[in-house]
Amino acid sequence: MAKELAPGLWRLDIPLVGNPLKNLNSYLIAGERNLLIDTGFNQPACRAAMDRQLGEIGVDLTRTDIFLTHLHSDHAGLSTYLHRPGRAVFLSEWDANRREEYSRGDVLWRRTYAGYVENGFTREEVDWLGGGNPAQTDVPEPLGRPYDRLENGQILEYGGRKLRCILTPGHTPGHLCLYEAEHETLFSGDHILFHITPNICRWEGVPDSLGDYLESLDAVKDLPVKTLLPAHREETGDLRLRAEELKAHHAQRIEGARGIVEKKPGLTAYEIAGEMRWSIRARSWADFPLTQKFFAVGEALAHLDWLEVRGGVKSRAENGKIRYYPNE
Ligand SMILES: [Zn+2]
Structure with a gap:
């Protein structure tokens, strides 16, 4: 109502x-x-x-x-x-x-999905997304x-x-x-x-x-x-309180992403997303609904970009996949 x-x-x-x-x-x-x-x-x-x-x-x-x-x-x-x-x-x-x-x-979507393959999605997952993503x-x-x-x-x-x-x-x-x-x-x-x-x-x-x-x-x-x-x-x-909470939340997730890259160098963003904590109800990363994986990997990439722009990690293309390494 x-x-x-x-x-x-x-x-x-x-x-x-x-x-x-x-x-x-x-x-x-x-x-x-x-x-x-x-x-x-x-x-x-x-x-x-x-x-x-x-x-x-x-x-x-x-x-x-x-x-x-x-x-x-x-x-x-x-x-x-x-x-x-x-x-x-x-x-x-x-x-x-x-x-x-x-x-x-769908040219733009095709480009977006090609990017997702580079970042670790399988071709099958991306094809499925192409048909079932509510964003599309x-x-x-x-x-x-x-x-x-x-x-x-x-x-x-x-x-x-x-x-x-x-x-x-x-x-x-x-x-x-x-x-x-x-x-x-x-x-x-x-x-x-x-x-x-x-x-x-x-x-x-x-x-x-x-x-x-x-x-x-x-x-x-x-x-x-x-x-x-x-x-x-x-x-x-409260606006100010919530803004501070959201900033703290991302600061923590940035550190989480950095820690994963340091502990397991050479993962794709898809694999890094699988190691991050998510509030969604799924038993494991493998059980994540695919549309939610799409947002999760996008979010992992935003955190990795934040780190890479500031010299915290570096990415490298290897055999068609982009992998993340600590920046030593
Ligand atoms: Zn929105």
């Missing part, structure tokens, strides 16, 4: 069936024109939940613009379905470019026109609220938070989550996405915030 958090500010609970994230929080700011923040996968269960809750609130989509904190399909999936002519679908420049590139075909299958239909690009610092006005875009690269290179100074409210997207930690992966063309993420935590952590609205789960809490 849609929940009114404050006058004119609603939270819509969109289930992500079978996904460890469990749900997506979509937020609606109601006014002369409405703003809908994030949407859910392009899946029947998400669509039904969205339709029902928009109906409960009485939202007229012909007066509703859509803001996507980032390009991931659990956020952007329903944006084309919900978009009406003349209305905006906002994304940052980087994420808009990438989303548009994805919708032009539950994506929005092509919008049919360019997304409406937003820049860092740009102001949006809806329902009497002035919302400032804050570019927070890390989870995606163009992730945006929205900050409303008057009510000290931060829509944190997947930049700050509670109970779960945002996944930080390597991105093509980005040398150090974890370094970017840690800087982006510093970019928001001192904002006066009374109401922190993350994109997943109902839990929320």
Whole structure:
């Protein structure tokens, strides 16, 4: 059921069936024109939940613009379905470019998957991923026109609220938070989550996405915030405290990755991910669902990049696989 958090500010609970994230929080700011923040996968269960809750609130989509904190399909999936002519679908420049590139075909995915083979996945695993990865299958239909690009610092006005875009690269290179100074409210997207930690992966063309993420935590952590609205789960809490926890979490994982490379030189990122600790419920690395392995290896790579950029480890290509060694 849609929940009114404050006058004119609603939270819509969109289930992500079978996904460890469990749900997506979509937020609606109601006014002369409405703003809908994030949407859910392009899946029947998400669509039904969205339709029902928009109906409960009485939202007229012909007066509703859509803001996507980032390009991931659990956020952007329903944006084309919900978009009406003349209305905006906002994304940052980087994420808009990438989303548009994805919708032009699977060249980008093929390149991404070729990279995963180099980093230790088997060909069979990658072929399976190509058919079953929800990041690829539950994506929005092509919008049919360019997304409406937003820049860092740009102001949006809806329902009497002035919302400032804050570019927070890390989870995606163009992730945006929205900050409303008057009510000290931060829509944190997947930049700050509670109970779960945002996944930080390597991105093509980005040398150090974890370094970017840690800087982006510093970019928001001192904002006066009374109401922190993350994109997943109902839990929320103190911004500064959570930012510090997330920084400590990554510092620990960086040391963990460094320790694995020192103890077992010559592993691939896939094998290193298998040695790292994960909160997912699986008996062993071999039992990890493949889509979760995909995120786990991406995350291991982000930590290895952080180390390599700072001289902590070095990678070497050997017979088509990239292997990691201590930097002595
Ligand atoms: Zn995301």
